Amino acid sequence: MRALLHRHVLSGDRPGHPAVTALLILLLLALLVVPFAVPGTKSMAAASRIAILAVLAGSYDIALGYTGIVSLAHAMFFAIGAYAVAIPLAGGWVGWGAIGLGMAAGAVLAAAIAAAITLLSLRVQTIFFSMITLAVASFAQVLATQLRGLTGGEDGLSFSLPAALSPSFHLLPGRVLGVRVDGRLLTYYLILLAALLLFLLMLRIVNSPFGRVLLAIRENAFRAEALGFRVIVYRTLASALAAAIAALAGGLMAVLLRYNGPDATLSFSVMVDILLMVVIGGMGTLYGPALGAAVIVLAEYYLQPALQGLADALVGIPVLPALFNPDRWLLWLGLLFVGFVYFLPAGIVGSLRRRRG
Amino acid sequence: MSDDVLLRLAGVHTHIGRYHILHGVDLAVREGRLTMLLGRNGAGKTTTLRTVMGMWRASAGLIDFAGAPISGRATPDIARLGIAYVPESMGIFGQLTVRENLLLAAGPAGLHPGRLDGVFAIFPVLREKLHQAAGTLSGGQKQMVAISRAIVEERRLIIVDEPTKGLAPAVIGQLIAAFQALKRQRTTILMVEQNFHMAQALGDDVAVMDDGRVVHTGTMADLADDDALQTRLLGLSLASHQ
Amino acid sequence: MRRLRQDWPALALAPAVALLALPVMDLPTWIALTAAGAAMGMMLFLMAAGLTLIFGLMDVLNFAHGAFITLGAYVAASVMGALASWVGADDLARNLAALAVAVLAAAAAAGAAGLVFERGIIRRVYGAHLQQILITVGGMIVAEQLILAAWGAQPVQVGKPVTLRGSFVLAGAAVEKYRLVAVALGLLVFAAMQLTLNRTRIGLLVRAGVENREMVEALGYRIRRLFIGVFVAGTALAGIGGVMWAVYQELVTAAVGADMTILVFIVVIIGGLGSVGGCFAGAVLVGLTTNYIGFLAPKLALGSNIALMVLVLLWRPRGLLPLAR
Ligand SMILES: Nc1ncnc2c1ncn2[C@@H]1O[C@H](COP(=O)(O)OP(=O)(O)O)[C@@H](O)[C@H]1O
Numbered sequence: 001m002r003a004l005l006h007r008h009v010l011s012g013d014r015p016g017h018p019a020v021t022a023l024l025i026l027l028l029l030a031l032l033v034v035p036f037a038v039p040g041t042k043s044m045a046a047a048s049r050i051a052i053l054a055v056l057a058g059s060y061d062i063a064l065g066y067t068g069i070v071s072l073a074h075a076m077f078f079a080i081g082a083y084a085v086a087i088p089l090a091g092g093w094v095g096w097g098a099i100g101l102g103m104a105a106g107a108v109l110a111a112a113i114a115a116a117i118t119l120l121s122l123r124v125q126t127i128f129f130s131m132i133t134l135a136v137a138s139f140a141q142v143l144a145t146q147l148r149g150l151t152g153g154e155d156g157l158s159f160s161l162p163a164a165l166s167p168s169f170h171l172l173p174g175r176v177l178g179v180r181v182d183g184r185l186l187t188y189y190l191i192l193l194a195a196l197l198l199f200l201l202m203l204r205i206v207n208s209p210f211g212r213v214l215l216a217i218r219e220n221a222f223r224a225e226a227l228g229f230r231v232i233v234y235r236t237l238a239s240a241l242a243a244a245i246a247a248l249a250g251g252l253m254a255v256l257l258r259y260n261g262p263d264a265t266l267s268f269s270v271m272v273d274i275l276l277m278v279v280i281g282g283m284g285t286l287y288g289p290a291l292g293a294a295v296i297v298l299a300e301y302y303l304q305p306a307l308q309g310l311a312d313a314l315v316g317i318p319v320l321p322a323l324f325n326p327d328r329w330l331l332w333l334g335l336l337f338v339g340f341v342y343f344l345p346a347g348i349v350g351s352l353r354r355r356r357g
Numbered sequence: 358m359s360d361d362v363l364l365r366l367a368g369v370h371t372h373i374g375r376y377h378i379l380h381g382v383d384l385a386v387r388e389g390r391l392t393m394l395l396g397r398n399g400a401g402k403t404t405t406l407r408t409v410m411g412m413w414r415a416s417a418g419l420i421d422f423a424g425a426p427i428s429g430r431a432t433p434d435i436a437r438l439g440i441a442y443v444p445e446s447m448g449i450f451g452q453l454t455v456r457e458n459l460l461l462a463a464g465p466a467g468l469h470p471g472r473l474d475g476v477f478a479i480f481p482v483l484r485e486k487l488h489q490a491a492g493t494l495s496g497g498q499k500q501m502v503a504i505s506r507a508i509v510e511e512r513r514l515i516i517v518d519e520p521t522k523g524l525a526p527a528v529i530g531q532l533i534a535a536f537q538a539l540k541r542q543r544t545t546i547l548m549v550e551q552n553f554h555m556a557q558a559l560g561d562d563v564a565v566m567d568d569g570r571v572v573h574t575g576t577m578a579d580l581a582d583d584d585a586l587q588t589r590l591l592g593l594s595l596a597s598h599q
Numbered sequence: 600m601r602r603l604r605q606d607w608p609a610l611a612l613a614p615a616v617a618l619l620a621l622p623v624m625d626l627p628t629w630i631a632l633t634a635a636g637a638a639m640g641m642m643l644f645l646m647a648a649g650l651t652l653i654f655g656l657m658d659v660l661n662f663a664h665g666a667f668i669t670l671g672a673y674v675a676a677s678v679m680g681a682l683a684s685w686v687g688a689d690d691l692a693r694n695l696a697a698l699a700v701a702v703l704a705a706a707a708a709a710g711a712a713g714l715v716f717e718r719g720i721i722r723r724v725y726g727a728h729l730q731q732i733l734i735t736v737g738g739m740i741v742a743e744q745l746i747l748a749a750w751g752a753q754p755v756q757v758g759k760p761v762t763l764r765g766s767f768v769l770a771g772a773a774v775e776k777y778r779l780v781a782v783a784l785g786l787l788v789f790a791a792m793q794l795t796l797n798r799t800r801i802g803l804l805v806r807a808g809v810e811n812r813e814m815v816e817a818l819g820y821r822i823r824r825l826f827i828g829v830f831v832a833g834t835a836l837a838g839i840g841g842v843m844w845a846v847y848q849e850l851v852t853a854a855v856g857a858d859m860t861i862l863v864f865i866v867v868i869i870g871g872l873g874s875v876g877g878c879f880a881g882a883v884l885v886g887l888t889t890n891y892i893g894f895l896a897p898k899l900a901l902g903s904n905i906a907l908m909v910l911v912l913l914w915r916p917r918g919l920l921p922l923a924r
């Protein structure tokens with residue numbers, strides 16, 4: 001049974017340390033029972049966020065951890081998926097077809113843009129890739145805020161979902177375990193299921209022969225080329241795949257929020273979150289970024305109030321209150337990030353695995 | 358061993374990344390002589406030279422220069438002890454003029470006219486190329502610049518990696534003459550060379566490497582006389598080569 | 600001569616773009632936009648020159664370079680605020696003195712921060728591009744937050760010296776006076792850099808190091824020290840660029856460095872990473888394009904710069920004036 005699970009569901013990718021296994025099981029169980037254990041929209045929203053960001057961070061890991069290329073446009077691909085779903089829905093086409101088509105279109109568009117950037121920059125010099133992705137991502141931000149007719153500008157787009165996903169829809173009368181079985185609950189489990197399937201798909205990709213070539217390229221691109229692998233083709237495919245999956249995660253995010261706007265999916269702080277999740281969890285492990293997503297979402301919910309408490313306690317002392325101001329929470333996440341890159345470059349999962357040998 | 362040894366490696370191991378390349382190299386370069394380092398491709402000759410220069414760090418073993426340990430020291434500090442290095446790729450600054458290339462090699466006091474004349478005596482072509490960008494020179498001329506950089510200052514040891522690589526036979530003849538001139542000045546030289554003709558013409562002592570170790574040491578004359586030894590060590594014999 | 604023969608198309612690109620813009624607008628507009636483009640180009644050059652040299656010499660790509668621009672901009676705000684009486688005086692000498700103090704203070708602050716950054720952060724990630732990018736992106740986040748903590752989240756006003764405000768009329772076009780100052784300073788720095796690179800021993804070492812760092816070390820030079828010097832000089836220049844930009848905009852926000860980083864990256868890619876001459880040509884090109892397109896189709900200004908970069912890369916994959924390596 002366990003062997004079957006490993007081979008066919010996890011594509012043979014073992015968590016690699018009992019603590020990692022335990023954390024993953026804990027995360028999955030928590031996500032499954034949250035609507036019943038901690039009823040309320042806030043906890044459900046946080047749990048959905050974790051599930052979606054786990055997919056987003058995982059997709060980034062395909063590029064960063066498995067292929068060794070640093071894109072700074074991953075939030076843009078996330079946003080492309082979200083806009084692709086939001087635009088038809090906000091335009092008045094409220095139907096499953098709009099969601100499905102939006103998801104597909106977003107994924108295709110994201111993959112095409114990613115492939116174009118990768119082909120252009122990797123042909124030249126690998127280091128250009130990061131710089132060019134940064135420039136393209138900023139341009140996307142400009143476009144999203146200025147093409148108001150299409151994207152809703154700074155305000156973004158709000159929309160309703162098909163009836164079955166709206167809060168007023170009741171699948172069953174009354175309550176189950178004290179919770180209404182309504183469109184919200186349905187949305188929650190739908191997103192969770194989609195995220196889980198996407199994550200398992202990514203596990204399959206990185207453990208396929210294709211994934212092993214990516215690892216070989218990351219270890220030594222020169223050598224891989226000498227062995228006959230077209231490095232640029234593999235890197236382009238990996239980059240396009242990562243972008244497509246990020247776009248799908250973006251579509252899920254739009255469905256969750258019933259809204260999309262620059263701050264929700266496109267801004268540089270989303271990119272920072274992605275970097276944090278992957279580096280803290282552990283590059284090139286896929287499970288790590290999923291755990292990293294949980295850490296970052298929880299930090300978002302608890303770090304700011306904690307900082308507020310600290311800042312209040314430090315009033316009167318020079319300098320410190322400004323540093324512990326809750327608006328400066330990125331300072332602390334940034335320091336955490338730098339600390340991880342230095343001292344634990346393998347992240348939580350990578351370090352645990354290494355300790356085990 | 359005699360105590361006129363200028364450079365001595367004892368049990369030197371070098372790792373490059375995860376690869377273990379040198380497995381205990383023992384080598385002695387004697388003062389005033391030209392030591393030829395031979396061996397097939399990939400034997401570890403370049404790695405040995407780079408380890409001496411501190412470009413790779415020895416993971417074990419001792420490297421002594423003029424009686425003092427140098428392993429673990431930084432490349433510039435090793436160079437300042439009076440060691441010149443002419444790498445396999447020549448390391449020419451192509452955007453700089455020939456004069457600027459020499460100037461960099463000359464140290465803080467600048468180019469000494471007398472030594473510059475000494476360089477021109479060995480490589481007359483360089484006189485007219487002095488203000489030309491080094492990148493525009495022919496391969497042989499670049500190698501001349503690279504060697505000139507090594508001799509434009511007083512050095513105690515010159516390390517040269519495959520100076521004839523990719524060069525035309527006529528140029529190789531010039532290089533042999535140049536090194537013979539240096540030998541007459543009793544310059545200590547450690548040279549890697551694949552061209553056995555050149556090696557035989559110049560070498561005093563030989564060390565043959567294989568698989569990250571020195572597998573034979575002796576004099577060039579002995580090796581040149583012993584066809585069987587050549588075949589065993591180098592997979593070729595001088596007789597079959599001529 | 601040989602160089603010139605292969606370089607002239609690259610060098611002619613900026614004038615060609617300027618000529619192309621002429622038919623689509625009237626002459627006074629063109630003069631004003633060209634002056635604005637040249638001024639912006641010079642400021643971009645100040646910001647980008649250090650980045651490209653640092654990369655050329657040590658193969659270090661610093662994503663936190665923009666933080667030094669931001670620091671310079673805020674130092675300018677503080678200095679111009681403290682010297683309000685000089686800034687407000689209707690006296691060119693005192694006005695320029697205020698600007699000079701701001702430039703020197705920003706160069707000192709950014710250079711000192713650069714020294715700390717190199718010793719504390721960059722030094723540990725030599726040769727590891729992936730870690731370098733990650734750590735400097737992290738450094739950028741931290742630096743921006745520290746600046747916010749020091750100067751607050753509100754945008755800060757920067758006084759523009761009185762005699763440098765306003766414009767003068769040239770062939771019917773209004774050209775802002777301050778732009779001339781920016782162009783003059785940019786040219787001055789460019790000339791000083793060229794002189795240093797081509798006429799001094801340090802410059803010789805830098806040029807050699809950009810081509811082959813290892814060989815410079817094998818000739819007995821401690822290139823790390825040289826690199827620290829270049830890093831500090833490069834970040835100081837970024838700080839000066841920040842001053843000029845802040846006084847130009849008369850307002851600074853903590854995002855200024857991150858915003859300019861995008862253009863700075865485009866400039867150094869267009870110019871050829873590591874090349875000071877290419878950086879100059881790229882900066883002028885981006886400055887002009889931004890202003891022409893900003894006038895014709897404001898939404899597309901950044902997009903046009905990206906398109907420019909793509910076209911240049913398709914034409915010359917290693918940039919306009921690449922280094923021979
Ligand atoms: N940078 C490097 N990374 C990995 N392996 C290397 C590197 N340089 C050399 N090697 C390996 O070390 C061995 C010895 O190389 P080298 O010293 O260049 O040999 P030689 O100069 O005798 O031909 C070879 O197997 C080569 O593949």
Ligand SMILES: [Mg+2]
Pocket residue numbers: 402403404445
């Ligand atoms: Mg070799």
